Amino acid sequence: MDDLLQEFIAETRETLxxxxxxxxxxxxxxxxxNRLDAIFRFVxxxxxxxxxxxLPRLARLSHAxxxxxxxxxxxxxxPDTSLVNAVLAIVDRIGEIVEAIDAGAALADSGEDLLxxxxxxxxxxxTVAPAPSALTPRAPLRSVRLNVDLLDRMMSGMSxxxxxxxxxxxxxxxxxxxxxxxxALERLSLTVAEMRDTVTRTRxxxxxxxxSALPRMVRDTAAELGKSVNLHIEGADVELDREMIEMMRDxxxxxxxxxxxxxxxxxxxRRVLGKREHGRLTVAARQSxxxxxxxxxxxxxxxxxxxxxxxxxxxxRSERDLRALSDKARLDLIFEAGLTTKDEVTSISGRGVxxxxxxxxxxxxxxxxxxxxxxxxxxxxxxxxxxxxSIISTIGVGVGDQRFAISRQAIEEIVRVGGDAIxxxxxxxxxxxTVRERRMPLVDLSGTLGMTASGPPPMLVIVSxxxxxxxxxxxxxxxxxxxxxKPAAPAVMSTGLYAGQTLPDSGLPMLLLDCTGIATVxxxxxxxEIVDEDDIPEISVAERxxxxxxxxxxxxxxxxxxxxxxxxxxxxxxxxxxxxGRWRLSIDGRIxxxxxxxEIGERLDVSVLRLRDGAMEIGYAIAEALxxxxxxxxxxxxxxxxxxxxxVALDDEQIELLDVHWLFATHGxxxxxxxxxxCLIDGADTVWMTTFLKPVLEGAGYRxxxxxxxxxxxxxxxxxxxxxxxxxxxxxxxxxxxxxSANGINDDSIYRYDRGxxxxxxxxxxxxxxxxxG
Numbered sequence: 095m096d097d098l099l100q101e102f103i104a105e106t107r108e109t110l111x112x113x114x115x116x117x118x119x120x121x122x123x124x125x126x127x128n129r130l131d132a133i134f135r136f137v138x139x140x141x142x143x144x145x146x147x148x149l150p151r152l153a154r155l156s157h158a159x160x161x162x163x164x165x166x167x168x169x170x171x172x173p174d175t176s177l178v179n180a181v182l183a184i185v186d187r188i189g190e191i192v193e194a195i196d197a198g199a200a201l202a203d204s205g206e207d208l209l210x211x212x213x214x215x216x217x218x219x220x221t222v223a224p225a226p227s228a229l230t231p232r233a234p235l236r237s238v239r240l241n242v243d244l245l246d247r248m249m250s251g252m253s254x255x256x257x258x259x260x261x262x263x264x265x266x267x268x269x270x271x272x273x274x275x276x277x278a279l280e281r282l283s284l285t286v287a288e289m290r291d292t293v294t295r296t297r298x299x300x301x302x303x304x305x306s307a308l309p310r311m312v313r314d315t316a317a318e319l320g321k322s323v324n325l326h327i328e329g330a331d332v333e334l335d336r337e338m339i340e341m342m343r344d345x346x347x348x349x350x351x352x353x354x355x356x357x358x359x360x361x362x363x364r365r366v367l368g369k370r371e372h373g374r375l376t377v378a379a380r381q382s383x384x385x386x387x388x389x390x391x392x393x394x395x396x397x398x399x400x401x402x403x404x405x406x407x408x409x410x411r412s413e414r415d416l417r418a419l420s421d422k423a424r425l426d427l428i429f430e431a432g433l434t435t436k437d438e439v440t441s442i443s444g445r446g447v448x449x450x451x452x453x454x455x456x457x458x459x460x461x462x463x464x465x466x467x468x469x470x471x472x473x474x475x476x477x478x479x480x481x482x483x484s485i486i487s488t489i490g491v492g493v494g495d496q497r498f499a500i501s502r503q504a505i506e507e508i509v510r511v512g513g514d515a516i517x518x519x520x521x522x523x524x525x526x527x528t529v530r531e532r533r534m535p536l537v538d539l540s541g542t543l544g545m546t547a548s549g550p551p552p553m554l555v556i557v558s559x560x561x562x563x564x565x566x567x568x569x570x571x572x573x574x575x576x577x578x579x580k581p582a583a584p585a586v587m588s589t590g591l592y593a594g595q596t597l598p599d600s601g602l603p604m605l606l607l608d609c610t611g612i613a614t615v616x617x618x619x620x621x622x623e624i625v626d627e628d629d630i631p632e633i634s635v636a637e638r639x640x641x642x643x644x645x646x647x648x649x650x651x652x653x654x655x656x657x658x659x660x661x662x663x664x665x666x667x668x669x670x671x672x673x674x675g676r677w678r679l680s681i682d683g684r685i686x687x688x689x690x691x692x693e694i695g696e697r698l699d700v701s702v703l704r705l706r707d708g709a710m711e712i713g714y715a716i717a718e719a720l721x722x723x724x725x726x727x728x729x730x731x732x733x734x735x736x737x738x739x740x741x742v743a744l745d746d747e748q749i750e751l752l753d754v755h756w757l758f759a760t761h762g763x764x765x766x767x768x769x770x771x772x773c774l775i776d777g778a779d780t781v782w783m784t785t786f787l788k789p790v791l792e793g794a795g796y797r798x799x800x801x802x803x804x805x806x807x808x809x810x811x812x813x814x815x816x817x818x819x820x821x822x823x824x825x826x827x828x829x830x831x832x833x834x835s836a837n838g839i840n841d842d843s844i845y846r847y848d849r850g851x852x853x854x855x856x857x858x859x860x861x862x863x864x865x866x867x868g
Contacts, residue, residue: 099195102143103195103196106188106192107189107192107196110188110192115307117129117185120133121173121178124172127167130163130166133181134160134164134167136185137156137159140156155210158213159181159184159213177215180212181213183209183212184210248296249294249297252294255286255290256286256576256577259282259283262279266279290576295333297336298334298336299333300331300333301339301379301386302331304339305377308377311350312325312350312375315350316373319354319360320361321359321361321373322371323373323374325377326374326376328377328378329380330379338459342456342477345452345456345477346390353375354392357395357472373392373393373394374392375391375392376391377389382559385608385610386478387610388476388477389474390474391472391475392472393471394473395470395472396470396472396473397428397473398469399421402424402428403424425465428449429450456477456479459480461478461480461581461587462587462588462590464476478608478611480581486501486576486577487501487576488575488577488596488606489505489555489571489785490573491566491570492571493539493540493543494548496543497572498539498607499596499605499606500557500609501593504557506557507529507556508553508554508555508571509529510554511551511552515530515682516554518550525538527554527564527565527567529556530793532661533661534563534565535565536554536565537566537567537618539566539612542591542612551567551569552570554566554568555571558609559610562618564618574782577596577598577604577606578596579595586605591608593606593607639725640656640657640723641722641724642654642656642703642719642722643749644717645717646692646717647693648691651749653725653744653752654714658707659703659704660705661704662701662702662703662704662719663702663704664699664700664701665699665702665715666699667694667698669681670694670700681702686713687713687762688712688714688761689712689737689757690715691737692717701717707754712757712761714752714757725751728742728743729751730742732753735756736753736756737753738751738753739751739753739754739756771796771797772797772798772799772808773799773810773811773856773860774799774811774812774825775787775799776800776813777815778814778815782814783812783830784800786846790849794857807824808825810827810828811826813827813828813830814829814832826859826860828844829843829844831846
């Protein structure tokens with residue numbers, strides 16, 4: 095019986111966590127039959143279980159709620175606010191009794207008669223809480239409940255197994271390896287990887303378990319304060335360690351209640367301020383490398399730093415010193431111990447026990463908390479927490495004599511600086527990387543970490559973060575390893591540069607880089623606004639589009655919108671010819687139209703703006719690129735249609751603005767660029783081929799994929815499996831080998847570092863394939 099009771103308690107507790115938010119949704123749409131049915135099934139299940147578990151109080155409460163919900167389902171009762179509040183109160187009481195049973199504590203039954211009476215039609219609303227909605231029915235799962243300590247030992251053992259596997263692989267690489275041993279190690283690695291994922295998932299849980307209680311809490315808190323708040327939840331499917339979810343519960347609740355109490359204004363004040371009467375609160379979760387980022391944003395009044403300073407100065411601190419702080423330091427005053435901006439103590443706030451405790455709890459688990467304040471418009475709080483005891487795939491990078499790890503998930507590609515395709519340019523005093531016609535910000539890792547650079551960076555790691563990508567300059571790219579990641583010390587994590595620490599098979603501790611944090615520290619802000627879909631955003635000066643200021647060939651200073659410029663590069667005039675009635679530029683093995691204003695004359699080279707509209711590309715020859723500026727709002731239009739759209743005022747100077755619509759309409763070639771042929775990487779060593787060959791293949795015009803979608807076919811397959819057939823499906827196969835010399839006269843494989851032979855073989859096989867299909 096004890097086992098049955100514990101199972102009943104666990105299942106009821108889990109269902110209740112998700113149920114409260116569902117009842118709130120049912121209240122907003124009482125006609126939602128699915129949610130009504132789910133609530134009914136819950137109370138019916140509780141009533142049925144109580145019969146053989148001998149829990150008469152639970153049976154009485156659930157029976158009363160079931161009768162009312164049955165009447166609603168049959169159409170004899172109409173769900174109103176009073177009924178929904180009464181049902182919610184019953185559900186709350188069921189939860190309280192279940193927790194008391196689990197704790198072995200006595201719980202008085204006073205007030206339960208009033209709860210049941212409140213269900214009657216026409217009853218006066220008692221102090222019965224508001225209500226949530228229904229739970230989408232879940233398919234029965236085969237499951238067993240395990241002690242958390244056992245899961246911890248499983249994870250720890252799995253971590254040791256991964257480290258041992260890494261050390262074995264390193265020793266075999268160093269000492270040379272027999273093919274049979276290497277094959278056995280590969281099978282072991284696949285088994286370890288599969289077991290690693292399985293064990294990791296035993297501790298992971300959807301963050302919806304943390305978010306599910308928020309709709310009810312937001313509703314009740316807003317009602318208590320006389321406010322109206324719409325809650326939007328994003329990323330509930332993101333998974334986080336179960337223990338981390340429990341440790342995040344109190345900080346999240348505190349921040350959400352603060353947002354409603356301190357941030358979002360009362361409806362009357364919001365109307366005066368020109369805002370919508372209903373406040374907007376967004377709670378979102380996303381994964382970034384080895385971290386989970388939880389963001390809580392509102393469209394309220396933000397943090398009044400002046401009020402903070404006044405409050406803290408009232409405790410004896412020097413107001414002069416407080417006002418001398420930087421903007422970020424002023425904002426961080428919210429974390430002062432004992433601080434409250436409320437003048438009166440309420441049931442929600444005013445006691446001075448707040449954000450300092452929140453930050454301490456988050457830092458205790460290796461996380462950090464960032465504030466993004468927009469006075470008068472809202473506050474966004476970002477909580478970065480690690481995936482503890484997680485094993486992730488990483489790439490090691492070197493800067494000077496230091497080694498760091500980067501999550502493979504965050505890396506798009508790794509390239510070597512050199513040539514025209516991969517280079518570093520300066521836009522004013524700001525470095526930028528150009529990778530095969532794609533320009534992006536450049537962050538020097540050594541400079542960001544406060545280390546002395548030994549010279550120009552030889553390698554670029556293209557990193558993807560939420561909102562964009564950037565190039566990270568490093569000295570060397572090291573091994574690919576699967577590593578066990580644990581939180582670093584709070585002082586290390588608080589820098590915002592690291593996502594955790596690890597111990598690779600070399601035995602030397604290594605830090606995992608936080609790519610999003612590095613971008614923030616370097617000043618690359620990927621900003622997310624909390625915006626109501628129905629609101630029309632205001633255009634501010636900071637939102638003005640950027641433009642490139644340049645001197646044209648005819649001596650006139652002009653502007654062109656930066657958004658259409660793919661890159662700016664010097665070009666020899668030998669590559670420019672007047673052919674077939676227009677100027678054309680030969681570049682990257684292609685011929686593109688070239689527009690000019692003015693004569694090229696005797697110049698040996700010119701700068702070319704390579705302009706793209708997403709389908710076509712044209713070049714525009716200029717004398718010199720000068721600066722990137724904000725494009726003014728006011729434009730005096732040109733009197734005639736042509737290459738100049740109009741004139742703008744920039745620093746009291748009249749500057750012509752190019753008409754890019756006219757340029758593409760006049761000079762653009764008809765037709766769209768063909769989609770590039772697909773090169774499928776298949777078989778073993780996909781990590782090596784993706785890391786080393788993907789940049790080469792994409793530079794040669796292929797799209798590289800490791801798997802194909804249902805409607806996609808490969809033009810050619812690239813593999814390092816010696817026994818691969820001549821064709822895989824309809825696609826021909828190019829095989830690579832590790833040795834320079836071929837293994838026999840019939841060996842048609844190619845040495846993996848013979849770039850010319852590789853590209854020639856791919857072109858020959860892909861051409862034969864396309865010809866055969868045509």
